[in-house]
Protein backbone atom coordinates (compact mmCIF):
# COMPACT_ATOMS: atom_id res chain seq x y z
CA UNK A 358 0.00 0.00 0.00
CA UNK A 359 1.34 3.45 -0.99
CA UNK A 360 0.27 6.47 1.00
CA UNK A 361 0.97 10.18 1.19
CA UNK A 362 0.86 12.34 4.31
CA UNK A 363 -0.14 16.03 4.32
CA UNK A 364 0.96 18.11 7.32
CA UNK A 365 4.02 16.95 9.19
CA UNK A 366 3.43 17.85 12.82
CA UNK A 367 1.24 15.03 14.14
CA UNK A 368 1.42 13.78 10.54
CA UNK A 369 5.12 12.92 10.84
CA UNK A 370 4.30 10.76 13.86
CA UNK A 371 1.60 8.99 11.82
CA UNK A 372 3.88 8.67 8.79
CA UNK A 373 6.60 7.09 10.91
CA UNK A 374 4.10 4.59 12.31
CA UNK A 375 2.79 3.81 8.81
CA UNK A 376 6.36 2.99 7.76
CA UNK A 377 6.92 0.81 10.86
CA UNK A 378 3.79 -1.15 9.97
CA UNK A 379 5.11 -1.83 6.46
CA UNK A 380 3.04 0.77 4.62
CA UNK A 381 4.99 2.52 1.85
CA UNK A 382 5.01 6.25 2.70
CA UNK A 383 5.73 7.44 -0.84
CA UNK A 384 5.21 11.20 -0.47
CA UNK A 385 5.17 13.63 2.44
CA UNK A 386 3.89 17.18 2.13
CA UNK A 387 4.21 20.33 4.22
CA UNK A 388 4.24 24.00 3.23
CA UNK A 389 6.82 24.65 5.98
CA UNK A 390 10.39 23.86 4.82
CA UNK A 391 11.48 23.15 8.42
CA UNK A 392 8.80 20.46 8.73
CA UNK A 393 9.93 18.93 5.43
CA UNK A 394 13.54 18.89 6.66
CA UNK A 395 12.49 16.99 9.81
CA UNK A 396 10.64 14.51 7.59
CA UNK A 397 13.75 14.02 5.46
CA UNK A 398 15.57 12.70 8.53
CA UNK A 399 12.75 10.42 9.64
CA UNK A 400 11.69 9.15 6.20
CA UNK A 401 14.62 9.66 3.79
CA UNK A 402 13.06 7.60 0.97
CA UNK A 403 9.78 9.55 0.79
CA UNK A 404 9.40 12.24 -1.88
CA UNK A 405 8.94 15.66 -0.28
CA UNK A 406 6.58 18.30 -1.71
CA UNK A 407 5.18 21.58 -0.46
CA UNK A 408 1.86 21.62 -2.41
CA UNK A 409 -0.68 18.91 -1.53
CA UNK A 410 -2.12 19.04 -5.07
CA UNK A 411 1.04 17.29 -6.24
CA UNK A 412 -0.20 14.17 -4.44
CA UNK A 413 -3.43 13.94 -6.44
CA UNK A 414 -1.88 12.33 -9.53
CA UNK A 415 0.67 10.17 -7.69
CA UNK A 416 -1.42 7.00 -7.99
CA UNK A 417 -1.55 6.72 -4.19
CA UNK A 418 -3.83 4.20 -2.48
CA UNK A 419 -4.45 6.50 0.44
CA UNK A 420 -3.65 9.82 2.03
CA UNK A 421 -3.37 10.81 5.68
CA UNK A 422 -4.55 14.40 6.27
CA UNK A 423 -2.88 16.02 9.30
CA UNK A 424 -2.92 19.62 8.10
CA UNK A 425 -4.63 22.47 9.95
CA UNK A 426 -7.52 21.29 12.13
CA UNK A 427 -10.15 23.46 10.40
CA UNK A 428 -9.00 22.91 6.80
CA UNK A 429 -9.32 19.17 6.11
CA UNK A 430 -12.53 19.05 4.07
CA UNK A 431 -11.37 20.63 0.78
CA UNK A 432 -8.38 18.28 0.64
CA UNK A 433 -10.48 15.26 1.62
CA UNK A 434 -13.01 16.04 -1.14
CA UNK A 435 -10.27 16.46 -3.77
CA UNK A 436 -8.59 13.15 -2.87
CA UNK A 437 -11.93 11.30 -2.79
CA UNK A 438 -12.69 12.68 -6.26
CA UNK A 439 -9.37 11.17 -7.41
CA UNK A 440 -10.26 7.76 -5.93
CA UNK A 441 -7.72 8.03 -3.10
CA UNK A 442 -8.74 6.68 0.34
CA UNK A 443 -8.69 9.42 3.00
CA UNK A 444 -7.85 9.23 6.71
CA UNK A 445 -8.49 12.59 8.33
CA UNK A 446 -6.73 13.33 11.63
CA UNK A 447 -8.82 14.59 13.54
CA UNK A 448 -11.48 17.08 12.49
CA UNK A 449 -13.71 16.55 9.45
CA UNK A 450 -15.10 19.95 8.56
CA UNK A 451 -15.56 23.49 9.80
CA UNK A 452 -19.31 23.88 9.29
CA UNK A 453 -22.43 21.95 8.28
CA UNK A 454 -22.34 22.95 4.60
CA UNK A 455 -18.77 21.68 4.28
CA UNK A 456 -19.81 18.51 6.08
CA UNK A 457 -22.59 17.91 3.54
CA UNK A 458 -20.17 18.38 0.63
CA UNK A 459 -17.76 15.92 2.26
CA UNK A 460 -20.47 13.28 2.79
CA UNK A 461 -21.61 13.67 -0.84
CA UNK A 462 -18.01 13.32 -2.10
CA UNK A 463 -17.49 10.20 0.04
CA UNK A 464 -20.74 8.66 -1.27
CA UNK A 465 -19.76 9.40 -4.91
CA UNK A 466 -16.19 8.15 -4.55
CA UNK A 467 -14.81 4.68 -5.22
CA UNK A 468 -12.50 5.35 -2.24
CA UNK A 469 -13.33 5.40 1.47
CA UNK A 470 -13.33 8.26 3.94
CA UNK A 471 -12.23 7.69 7.56
CA UNK A 472 -12.08 10.06 10.50
CA UNK A 473 -9.30 9.13 12.92
CA UNK A 474 -10.42 9.38 16.53
CA UNK A 475 -7.98 7.66 18.86
CA UNK A 476 -9.72 8.58 22.12
CA UNK A 477 -12.46 6.01 21.57
CA UNK A 478 -9.81 3.31 21.92
CA UNK A 479 -8.01 4.53 25.04
CA UNK A 480 -7.74 1.85 27.79
CA UNK A 481 -10.21 3.50 30.18
CA UNK A 482 -12.81 3.85 27.40
CA UNK A 483 -12.42 0.14 26.53
CA UNK A 484 -12.82 -0.81 30.21
CA UNK A 485 -15.96 1.32 30.53
CA UNK A 486 -17.36 -0.31 27.39
CA UNK A 487 -16.82 -3.75 28.96
CA UNK A 488 -18.68 -2.62 32.11
CA UNK A 489 -21.75 -1.31 30.26
CA UNK A 490 -23.81 -4.55 30.55
CA UNK A 491 -23.41 -4.35 34.35
CA UNK A 492 -24.55 -0.75 34.79
CA UNK A 493 -27.58 -0.93 32.50
CA UNK A 494 -29.09 1.58 30.10
CA UNK A 495 -27.08 4.82 30.03
CA UNK A 496 -28.95 7.80 31.51
CA UNK A 497 -26.16 10.37 31.76
CA UNK A 498 -22.62 10.50 30.43
CA UNK A 499 -19.76 12.98 30.79
CA UNK A 500 -16.36 13.31 29.14
CA UNK A 501 -13.56 15.81 29.64
CA UNK A 502 -10.69 16.64 27.32
CA UNK A 503 -8.75 19.07 29.50
CA UNK A 504 -5.22 20.35 29.95
CA UNK A 505 -3.91 22.05 33.08
CA UNK A 506 -1.30 24.55 31.98
CA UNK A 507 0.18 27.89 33.03
CA UNK A 508 -1.18 31.07 31.38
CA UNK A 509 2.09 31.28 29.43
CA UNK A 510 1.75 27.68 28.28
CA UNK A 511 -1.85 28.21 27.16
CA UNK A 512 -0.89 31.46 25.41
CA UNK A 513 1.91 29.62 23.61
CA UNK A 514 -0.70 27.28 22.14
CA UNK A 515 -3.72 29.50 21.41
CA UNK A 516 -2.59 33.15 21.34
CA UNK A 517 -1.31 33.22 17.74
CA UNK A 518 -4.26 34.06 15.42
CA UNK A 519 -2.24 32.83 12.43
CA UNK A 520 -2.10 29.27 13.81
CA UNK A 521 -5.15 27.00 13.69
CA UNK A 522 -5.05 26.59 17.48
CA UNK A 523 -5.34 30.38 17.73
CA UNK A 524 -8.35 30.74 15.42
CA UNK A 525 -10.66 27.82 16.29
CA UNK A 526 -13.42 28.36 18.87
CA UNK A 527 -13.13 26.72 22.28
CA UNK A 528 -16.04 24.47 21.26
CA UNK A 529 -14.29 23.20 18.11
CA UNK A 530 -11.89 20.70 19.67
CA UNK A 531 -14.70 18.62 21.17
CA UNK A 532 -13.79 15.51 19.18
CA UNK A 533 -11.80 13.82 21.96
CA UNK A 534 -14.63 14.27 24.48
CA UNK A 535 -17.68 13.74 22.29
CA UNK A 536 -16.35 10.75 20.34
CA UNK A 537 -16.02 8.44 23.39
CA UNK A 538 -19.57 9.48 24.32
CA UNK A 539 -20.93 8.59 20.87
CA UNK A 540 -18.89 5.36 20.74
CA UNK A 541 -20.07 4.17 24.16
CA UNK A 542 -23.74 5.05 23.64
CA UNK A 543 -24.04 4.29 19.91
CA UNK A 544 -26.02 7.55 19.81
CA UNK A 545 -26.11 10.64 17.61
CA UNK A 546 -26.30 14.18 18.97
CA UNK A 547 -29.74 15.68 18.38
CA UNK A 548 -29.46 18.96 20.33
CA UNK A 549 -26.40 20.88 21.49
CA UNK A 550 -26.00 23.84 23.83
CA UNK A 551 -22.49 25.17 24.33
CA UNK A 552 -20.90 27.81 26.54
CA UNK A 553 -17.43 29.12 27.08
CA UNK A 554 -16.44 28.08 30.59
CA UNK A 555 -15.45 31.63 31.61
CA UNK A 556 -16.47 34.72 29.65
CA UNK A 557 -13.30 36.53 30.75
CA UNK A 558 -11.20 33.92 28.87
CA UNK A 559 -13.72 32.64 26.29
CA UNK A 560 -11.21 30.91 24.01
CA UNK A 561 -9.74 28.70 26.74
CA UNK A 562 -12.45 26.20 27.60
CA UNK A 563 -16.00 25.22 26.77
CA UNK A 564 -18.79 23.18 28.30
CA UNK A 565 -21.33 21.46 26.06
CA UNK A 566 -24.66 19.87 26.93
CA UNK A 567 -25.69 17.38 24.27
CA UNK A 568 -29.04 15.61 24.02
CA UNK A 569 -28.38 12.18 22.54
CA UNK A 570 -30.67 10.22 20.22
CA UNK A 571 -31.00 7.57 22.96
CA UNK A 572 -32.57 10.17 25.26
CA UNK A 573 -29.57 10.44 27.60
CA UNK A 574 -27.88 13.77 28.33
CA UNK A 575 -24.15 14.16 27.75
CA UNK A 576 -21.86 16.84 29.18
CA UNK A 577 -18.41 17.61 27.81
CA UNK A 578 -15.65 19.93 29.02
CA UNK A 579 -12.99 20.86 26.50
CA UNK A 580 -9.80 22.92 26.53
CA UNK A 581 -7.75 24.38 29.35
CA UNK A 582 -8.92 24.27 32.99
CA UNK A 583 -6.72 23.98 36.05
CA UNK A 584 -6.75 21.13 38.55
CA UNK A 585 -6.36 18.17 36.23
CA UNK A 586 -3.84 15.56 37.40
CA UNK A 587 -1.56 13.91 34.87
CA UNK A 588 -4.61 12.12 33.50
CA UNK A 589 -3.94 11.62 29.81
CA UNK A 590 -6.29 14.61 29.33
CA UNK A 591 -9.29 12.32 29.13
CA UNK A 592 -11.85 11.49 31.82
CA UNK A 593 -15.09 9.67 31.12
CA UNK A 594 -18.01 8.96 33.45
CA UNK A 595 -21.08 6.90 32.59
CA UNK A 596 -24.18 6.60 34.75
CA UNK A 597 -26.50 3.72 33.97
CA UNK A 598 -29.85 2.72 35.46
CA UNK A 599 -28.05 0.18 37.70
CA UNK A 600 -24.72 1.82 38.49
CA UNK A 601 -21.74 3.84 37.32
CA UNK A 602 -18.45 3.32 35.48
CA UNK A 603 -15.94 6.14 35.39
CA UNK A 604 -12.25 6.63 34.89
CA UNK A 605 -10.23 7.51 37.97
CA UNK A 606 -8.95 11.09 38.18
CA UNK A 607 -5.42 10.24 39.20
CA UNK A 608 -1.81 10.71 38.27
CA UNK A 609 0.17 8.37 36.06
CA UNK A 610 -1.06 4.99 34.90
CA UNK A 611 -3.88 4.88 37.46
CA UNK A 612 -5.73 7.38 35.25
CA UNK A 613 -6.40 4.49 32.85
CA UNK A 614 -8.25 2.60 35.63
CA UNK A 615 -12.01 2.60 35.99
CA UNK A 616 -14.24 2.61 39.08
CA UNK A 617 -17.30 0.42 38.58
CA UNK A 618 -20.18 0.56 41.06
CA UNK A 619 -23.44 -1.35 40.89
CA UNK A 620 -26.11 -0.35 43.38
CA UNK A 621 -27.16 -2.63 46.24
CA UNK A 622 -30.76 -2.93 45.04
CA UNK A 623 -29.52 -4.59 41.83
CA UNK A 624 -28.07 -7.56 43.77
CA UNK A 625 -29.98 -10.37 45.50
CA UNK A 626 -28.02 -9.84 48.74
CA UNK A 627 -28.63 -6.06 48.68
CA UNK A 628 -24.92 -5.31 48.81
CA UNK A 629 -23.25 -2.60 46.74
CA UNK A 630 -20.46 -3.84 44.46
CA UNK A 631 -17.66 -1.36 43.88
CA UNK A 632 -14.18 -1.97 42.52
CA UNK A 633 -11.37 -0.30 40.63
CA UNK A 634 -10.45 -2.14 37.43
CA UNK A 635 -7.02 -1.93 35.84
CA UNK A 636 -6.65 -2.31 32.07
CA UNK A 637 -4.78 -5.27 30.67
CA UNK A 638 -1.19 -4.47 29.63
Ligand SMILES: NC(=O)c1ccc[n+]([C@@H]2O[C@H](COP(=O)([O-])OP(=O)(O)OC[C@H]3O[C@@H](n4cnc5c(N)ncnc54)[C@H](O)[C@@H]3O)[C@@H](O)[C@H]2O)c1
Pocket residue numbers: 363364365366367368386387388389392407408409422423424425426427446447448473474475
Ligand atom coordinates in the same frame (compact mmCIF):
# COMPACT_ATOMS: atom_id res chain seq x y z
N1 LIG B 1 -5.68 12.58 17.60
C1 LIG B 1 -4.76 13.21 18.28
O1 LIG B 1 -4.45 12.80 19.40
C2 LIG B 1 -4.11 14.42 17.68
C3 LIG B 1 -2.99 14.99 18.28
C4 LIG B 1 -2.40 16.10 17.69
C5 LIG B 1 -2.93 16.61 16.50
N2 LIG B 1 -4.01 16.05 15.92
C6 LIG B 1 -4.58 16.58 14.67
O2 LIG B 1 -3.60 16.66 13.65
C7 LIG B 1 -3.81 17.81 12.85
C8 LIG B 1 -2.54 18.68 12.85
O3 LIG B 1 -2.24 19.03 14.20
P1 LIG B 1 -0.75 19.39 14.66
O4 LIG B 1 -0.74 19.46 16.14
O5 LIG B 1 0.20 18.49 13.99
O6 LIG B 1 -0.64 20.87 14.04
P2 LIG B 1 0.68 21.64 13.58
O7 LIG B 1 0.24 23.02 13.30
O8 LIG B 1 1.78 21.39 14.55
O9 LIG B 1 1.10 20.92 12.23
C9 LIG B 1 0.33 21.05 11.06
C10 LIG B 1 1.30 21.01 9.89
O10 LIG B 1 0.55 21.03 8.69
C11 LIG B 1 1.17 21.92 7.78
N3 LIG B 1 0.12 22.40 6.87
C12 LIG B 1 -1.01 23.05 7.18
N4 LIG B 1 -1.75 23.28 6.08
C13 LIG B 1 -1.06 22.76 5.04
C14 LIG B 1 -1.32 22.69 3.64
N5 LIG B 1 -2.44 23.19 3.09
N6 LIG B 1 -0.39 22.11 2.86
C15 LIG B 1 0.74 21.60 3.40
N7 LIG B 1 1.03 21.63 4.72
C16 LIG B 1 0.14 22.20 5.53
C17 LIG B 1 1.75 23.03 8.65
O11 LIG B 1 2.80 23.72 8.01
C18 LIG B 1 2.24 22.23 9.86
O12 LIG B 1 3.58 21.79 9.72
C19 LIG B 1 -5.02 18.55 13.43
O13 LIG B 1 -6.18 18.23 12.70
C20 LIG B 1 -5.10 18.00 14.84
O14 LIG B 1 -6.42 17.98 15.32
C21 LIG B 1 -4.60 14.95 16.49
